[in-house]
Amino acid sequence: MKEKIQQFLESDLLEQYLLETTGPEESARVERYIAMYPEVRDSYLELQENLEAYAKLHAVRAPEGLRERILQRVRNERAGRRRFMRYAVAASIAALFFAGASFWFYNQNQNLQVENDLVNNKIRVLEADMKEQLEDVRNQFIVLNNPGTRKFMVNGNQKARELKAIAYVNPVKKLSYINVRKLPNLPEDKDYQMWAEVNGEMVNLGVIRNYEDKDKLMALPYGEKGLSYITIEPKGGNTTPSVQNIVADFSY
Structure with missing residues (x-):
């Protein structure tokens, strides 16, 4: 029985269960072992405390001011659209300048689209970087806490x-x-x-x-x-x- 418990502890099922990556059958097995065996329950509680401490120590923060910059970009785009509508009304009245105004508005809209794409790309890069950092933190936690290391x-x-x-x-x-x-x-x-x-x-x-x-x-x-x-x-x-x-x- 001790050998069976030791093999279970040396696997990474406890870590996966804590990180919510186990399937239904694996989760049921982990919960059964925690309920039945005190040494498994003690290891689970210790890992839980270590994970909370490790997550706080390596918490990943978004760059300062990113949220404000994104909100300001959205406000600017909305203001740009309102300006676009006002100019469009004026252009319809001043038919003589319609062709030139339409070309100018087209360029403005293209510039806004380019800026919007740049913001979206930066957000995607940031999300990917944060995901990579979190994955690295998860792997470090497993390596430092698994008995098989x-x-x-x-x-x-x-x-x-x-x-x-x-x-x-x-x-x-x-x-x-x-x-x-x-x-x-x-x-x-x-x-x-x-x-x-x-x-x-x-x-x-x-x-x-x-x-x-x-x-x-x-x-x-x-x-x-x-x-x-x-x-x-x-x-x-x-x-x-x-x-x-x-x-x-x-x-x-």
């Missing part, structure tokens, strides 16, 4: 003895993250850069620096045989890793 301590070599990092790998959800806790100082013309070799393919993960937020996680591409490096590169990063300048590496 493996943790690896990463230390620098002789070139960067003070380098400290922690890697988290969850084979159930196929998610990998790294938390770079400390990086030794570098000359101003140098940067640290993260790389990942997954299934024989090298991936550039970009420049990394010391963060004020020591709990910040960087996503790693997941693979059955993953290998990550941290190298010292010229300022701004490099297109290929400088193998002779590897300061830390770990496999997962």
Whole structure:
């Protein structure tokens, strides 16, 4: 029975249930386990508290003033339409200028349409960005709280003895993250850069620096045989890793 409960806890059903992504049968199974087994109920309550705290910590706010700018754009469009109607009446009276006025109004309407499309595109980009950030927060929550997650301590070599990092790998959800806790100082013309070799393919993960937020996680591409490096590169990063300048590496 203990093995059965342990297998259940190591799955991600509790996390999915909390995030409301389970189907009816899975939800019923989770609720049955919560009611029957105290250790499952304790894990559920702990995950619930962690999720609430994590969501508050990583709450995504819309850019300042976005709502006001959108409302002002709508007001301007409505005012533009009212002006259009007044000018149209005037143009019907002044038939002599009708052709020129119609052309001007057409241009005005086209400009309004272009501006409206720009606003709509910005809103869509913002929504997609927020969705991506929320998905990343969800994945981080699963990795940090799932019992099946493996943790690896990463230390620098002789070139960067003070380098400290922690890697988290969850084979159930196929998610990998790294938390770079400390990086030794570098000359101003140098940067640290993260790389990942997954299934024989090298991936550039970009420049990394010391963060004020020591709990910040960087996503790693997941693979059955993953290998990550941290190298010292010229300022701004490099297109290929400088193998002779590897300061830390770990496999997962």
